[in-house]
Amino acid sequence: MKVLVINAGSSSLKYQLYNMEDESVLAKGRVERIGFESSILTHEPEGKQEVTEVSEILDHTTAIKKVVQILVHQEHGIITSVDEIEAVGHRVVHGGESFSNSVIVTQEVKQEIKKLFDLAPLHNPAHMMGIQAVEITMPNIPQVVVFDTAFHQTMPASSYLYPIPKALYKKYKIRRYGFHGTSHDYVSQRAAEFLGKNLEDLKIVTCHIGNGVSCTAIKEGKSFDTSMGMTPLEGLMMGTRSGDLDPAVVPYIMGKVDLRISEVNSMLNKHSGLMAISGHTSDMREIEEDMNEGDANAKLAFDMYEYRLRKYIGSYAAAMDGMDVLVFTAGVGENSVTLRKRICEQLTFFGIEIDDNMNETRSSEERRISSKHSKVEVLVIPTNEELVIARDTYKLIK
Numbered sequence: 513m514k515v516l517v518i519n520a521g522s523s524s525l526k527y528q529l530y531n532m533e534d535e536s537v538l539a540k541g542r543v544e545r546i547g548f549e550s551s552i553l554t555h556e557p558e559g560k561q562e563v564t565e566v567s568e569i570l571d572h573t574t575a576i577k578k579v580v581q582i583l584v585h586q587e588h589g590i591i592t593s594v595d596e597i598e599a600v601g602h603r604v605v606h607g608g609e610s611f612s613n614s615v616i617v618t619q620e621v622k623q624e625i626k627k628l629f630d631l632a633p634l635h636n637p638a639h640m641m642g643i644q645a646v647e648i649t650m651p652n653i654p655q656v657v658v659f660d661t662a663f664h665q666t667m668p669a670s671s672y673l674y675p676i677p678k679a680l681y682k683k684y685k686i687r688r689y690g691f692h693g694t695s696h697d698y699v700s701q702r703a704a705e706f707l708g709k710n711l712e713d714l715k716i717v718t719c720h721i722g723n724g725v726s727c728t729a730i731k732e733g734k735s736f737d738t739s740m741g742m743t744p745l746e747g748l749m750m751g752t753r754s755g756d757l758d759p760a761v762v763p764y765i766m767g768k769v770d771l772r773i774s775e776v777n778s779m780l781n782k783h784s785g786l787m788a789i790s791g792h793t794s795d796m797r798e799i800e801e802d803m804n805e806g807d808a809n810a811k812l813a814f815d816m817y818e819y820r821l822r823k824y825i826g827s828y829a830a831a832m833d834g835m836d837v838l839v840f841t842a843g844v845g846e847n848s849v850t851l852r853k854r855i856c857e858q859l860t861f862f863g864i865e866i867d868d869n870m871n872e873t874r875s876s877e878e879r880r881i882s883s884k885h886s887k888v889e890v891l892v893i894p895t896n897e898e899l900v901i902a903r904d905t906y907k908l909i910k
């Protein structure tokens with residue numbers, strides 16, 4: 513059975529085509545700059561040359577059409593007919609309190625996702641466009657949605673409630689939901705397997721450090737607490753998102769410089785984080801390069817990013833009364849030798865001891881970077897959200 517996995521963003525759409533018999537990836541790619549005149553489709557078919565196409569892709573339906581066209585293309589394609597695709601699985605960022613598992617898409621499910629547009633304005637409307645684009649382009653194909661929030665539905669009320677009037681939770685469902693759940697779930701399971709231990713016996717802190725950044729405390733195999741909140745803005749400093757700040761800052765700025773709600777949202781989501789402090793980039797590779805060349809703003813951005821991560825890791829060790837395993841994952845977590853070193857070198861209080869050689873070894877494999885004497889196992893586990901989505905889709909459709 514072949515499953516197409518889609519992660520639709522507001523102006524991009526990433527895809528992977530899986531053969532579920534052996535879980536191999538037949539092709540993957542992305543459409544960027546949807547809605548612009550020069551949109552870019554990058555397609556990587558397994559065992560063939562990567563292709564890039566520039567054309568006008570004004571909406572998600574056109575983007576999906578282009579993806580299907582290239583998947584069945586004579587030269588660059590990997591299947592002979594679209595009928596070979598038996599199911600589509602989508603990433604959906606916000607599932608609110610309605611979903612603690614992946615589900616098959618129905619009218620009711622779509623209604624629920626729509627109700628959550630307000631809570632994830634950058635993500636959920638784009639996912640819905642992806643689902644509708646598949647309905648138009650591949651009618652009758654079963655679709656499954658896999659939620660970032662689902663894994664965190666096990667959090668206790670003491671973790672998910674905010675200390676504000678309870679009516680706000682009852683009436684508007686204002687609470688912590690948490691995100692990147694598929695990733696935290698996947699890497700914690702892989703970590704236990706890597707160590708040959710029972711997941712249920714471990715206290716794990718997982719750090720998903722990509723464009724979005726979140727940490728999760730995992731106890732008895734379940735999410736116990738996580739740094740993102742009602743929206744993916746809370747918690748750690750990110751590429752362009754501020755993370756935690758005094759909530760009083762928001763009304764204060766709105767009064768002082770006469771900003772509208774949408775402008776404040778945009779400032780905190782798109783113009784803050786590494787971008788704001790470095791003054792020119794949200795890309796960790798550039799931050800590190802500039803820092804090494806003596807750029808003081810890049811250094812400050814790096815220091816703040818690292819410091820905030822370290823504070824969260826420490827607080828989750830306290831939250832679980834211990835930490836057996838610390839996991840780094842996602843673009844920055846898997847690749848930044850410097851960030852991992854700086855964090856671990858200043859967590860010696862917990863008995864963490866990093867092995868510099870292991871940390872510096874470049875690899876895309878799961879690996880241990882702590883020394884033999886370290887009291888906490890420190891691992892780098894490459895995440896694979898797409899594989900989890902493909903597996904859930906296969907399970908529900910099969």
Ligand SMILES: Nc1ncnc2c1ncn2[C@@H]1O[C@H](COP(=O)(O)OP(=O)(O)O)[C@@H](O)[C@H]1O
Pocket residue numbers: 721722723724751794795796797798800842843844847848849
């Ligand atoms: N070698 C590297 N060193 C440091 N950071 C890296 C490296 N490779 C990728 N990154 C960073 O990873 C981030 C993107 O992470 P990723 O998990 O792909 O994000 P997302 O899935 O949220 O788009 C970028 O900030 C990028 O700079």
Ligand SMILES: CC(=O)OP(=O)(O)O
Pocket residue numbers: 605660691692722723724725744
């Ligand atoms: C939820 C979230 O922050 O997702 P991403 O990291 O893909 O932006």
Ligand SMILES: [Mg+2]
Pocket residue numbers: 722723842
């Ligand atoms: Mg990601």
